[in-house]
Amino acid sequence: MNKNSNSYIIIYSTVMVVVVAALLAVASLSLQGRQNANILNEKKQAILASLGAGDRNYDEYITAYAVDANGQRIEGIGGNEVIQMLFDLETAVKGGTYPVFESSDHRYVLPVSGKGLWGPIWGYVALDGDMNTLAGVVFDHAGETPGLGAEIATPKFQAEFPGKTIFEGSEFVSVKLRKGGATEANIAHEVDAISGGTKTSDGVTAMLYNSLNNYLPFFAARREAAAVSAQAQPAEEQAPVTEVSNE
Template sequence: MNKQSNVYTIIYASVMVIVVAAVLAYTALLLKEPQTKNVEIDKMKQILSSVNIASDATNAQELYKKYIVNTYVINADGEKIDGVNAFDVNTANQVKKASSDRELPVFVCRLEDGSEKYVIPMNGAGLWGPIWGYVSVDKDGNTIYGAYFAHQGETPGLGAEIEKPMFSDQYKGKHLFIDGEFKSIAVEKKGQKPVDGAEYVDAISGGTITSKGVQDMMKNSLEPYQNFFKSLK
């Protein structure tokens, strides 16, 4: 065949496209399992962080199995939903639904002293992209034991500071209910207080939009759990 002909060029290009596509598909197949495992391990690390347990890629699975003693999914009435794996629920999609339609995961952690904490996932929006996290609640269904926050693309030194302990540690000991009414936790500029009497933490200096994103995320994510929290009492 004439290598200078259009037919040769078309056949050669088609073959190369097929070969490259096959190689990429095979590579993606090989990497899928380890990538999925890494995502799962990272999620375990984040859940453990919300109950103040430090972990890394080498021990996260072991610590998760040790401390997370139960998981289940509930609805907004606080009733368990059978046949749904809490770890597999896409909470980023669930928060977009009406509260009554959501599948709400609960991760039960039992610490060394025998006390139980209830870990709740959260998802929301920051200034530049998604933000998410986990908050752990004491058995009274009201007091926050710990919190973990993460982001996809917030500004370093500003909104990205939500992932630092200096911000998340402020949530420890805060209360979700005031005089029996769900208030969530407000995020206010330093020196300011919420007008509705809710408990609050100081916002990130220079990261007001991201800080308010955390406030909205927590309220939207935790509000559907009200009946569940009340049942814990």
């Protein structure tokens, strides 16, 4: 065949494209397990980071489970099965299944997801045992503007959240990113919005409110359990009285 002919060039190019595509497909399949393991580990590290416990061992420190729309723990769902829900959190939530990651010191990490200016945003919110005070947050995004909306993924921005509260008395108010800066009157529930990143800031506000709102029955159930435990504790600690005979 004439190597300078158009037909030869077309056939040669087609064969090369097919060979390269096949090699890439084989490489992708062979590395898929390792890639999934890396993504899984990344999610575990983000959960630990939201608690300020990046140096802890996830498997020793965290217990993963899921709760239903009534805030009750779903039996038979735990471990990596809960982590897998994070790959398609929207579907899990629509099905009434909500992942919870509880630390050994009884703090709780809840996954949140929403939409920014250019695409999905997501993260993890850690709550203290009072189910009200934020212990920390981790946020990430798919394609927010560098230097503007992308600032949600920076430690400096995330450092504004610990200590904020999501309830005003018994009313759920979440935490809001306020354009122009947090107001003194609502300093417990507000952080400064990102300058030049209004749409992303609004997306984070909506993400926090909508995602945490799903867990209100869980918060109520945990508070009720804590109250019952507190009432029972004195009786349990009280030492039995032994009568001493004078005989």
